[in-house]
Amino acid sequence: MEENQRRERLQNLNVKSPERTRIFTISNQKGGVGKTSTSVNLAVALAKHGQNVLVIDNDPQGNASTALGVPHTTEVDSTYDVLVDEMPLNDVVVASPETDRLFVAPATIDLAGAEIELVSMVAREQRLSRAIAQYQKDREAAGLERLDYVFIDCPPSLGLLTINAFVAATEVLIPIQCEYYALEGLSQLLNNITMIQKHLNPELEVSTIMMTMYDGRTNLASQVAEEVRSHFPEKxxxxxxxRSVRISEAPSYQQSVITYDPQSTGALAYLEAAAEIAERGASS
Structure with a gap:
């Protein structure tokens, strides 16, 4: 009964659009914490809540592109072309079959070489930031609604791809796995973000920390969650x-969990998290 009420409440939720576009980089230098699942499912959830959302796949693996049902073979124009050849983002972005209001800039394996190619380029850290700003202008010129949210999915390393994402973003969302060693590497990530704030993007802030892969049956998961909350109570x-089999299965069907199994606990959790992120943005 409680689960049905939760579903009903989420379906009837009125999510307000932010006053300006919120650009999130989803980042954690630790692999396997649910970065891509978080990017994809929050994007779909917010689009289903009526927001205009763009996902920029900035990871050479292209997992976000796969999960959102967007082709990303080497023949496809991608974020590689935007970063290296300065192709307009408008020429790369495609609509996702997942839901209305959701758009994707796909990633191809070519991105793996972009780190090396960018090293010698002028304004190498600002390329994504400039591309997003121009894309917003192009949308406006075409008479389209502005974007409400942009989610940038990053590789689990601090190279030029991730630095471009940090410079382009206004907010960082850090997914943290509810397992042993959860906080390992987090202090280094926060130090790196401080360096970016100091030298490249003073507007950047760590606004959101999300606990992923939570298993309420284990004491360890509860302890990790408590520890993270004690360190970052406001975030x-x-x-x-x-922790959900459905969330893991969905990408193999080229879908988000919200489309793959809308009634699952994973889908409901992401819809709830998206509403909470939107509410926090409105209140701040």
Missing amino acids: VLQTMIP
Whole structure:
């Protein structure tokens, strides 16, 4: 009964659009914490809540592109072309079959070489930032609604791809796995973000920390969640993303969990988390 009420409440939720476009970099230098799942499912959830959302796949693996049902073979124009050849983002972005209002800039394997190619280029850290700003202008010129949210999915390393994402973003969302060693590497990530704030993007802030892969049956998961909350009381979302087979299965069907199994606990958790992020943005 409680689950049905939760579903009903989420379906009837009125999510307000932010006053200006919120650009999130989803980042954690630790691999396997649910970065791509978070990018994809929050984007779909917010689009289903009526927001205009762009996902920029900035990871050579292209997992976000796969999960959102967007082709990303080497023949496809991608974020590589935007970063290296300065192709307009407008020429790369495609609509996702997942839901209305959701757009994707796909990634191809070519991005793996972009790190090396960017090293010698002028304004190498600002390329993504400039491309997003121009894309917003192009949308406006075409009479389209402005974007409400941009999610940039990054590789688990601090190279020029991730630095471009940090410079382009206004907010960092850090997914943290509810397992042993969860906080390992986090202090280094925060130090790196401080360096970016100091030298390249003073507007950047760590606004959101999300607990992923939560298993309420284990004491360890509860202890990790408590520890993270004690360190970052203002930044951790109340909603925790459960460990879920459905979330893991969905990408193999080229879908988000919200489309793959809308009634699952994983889908409901992401819808709830998206609403909480939108509410926090409105209140701040």
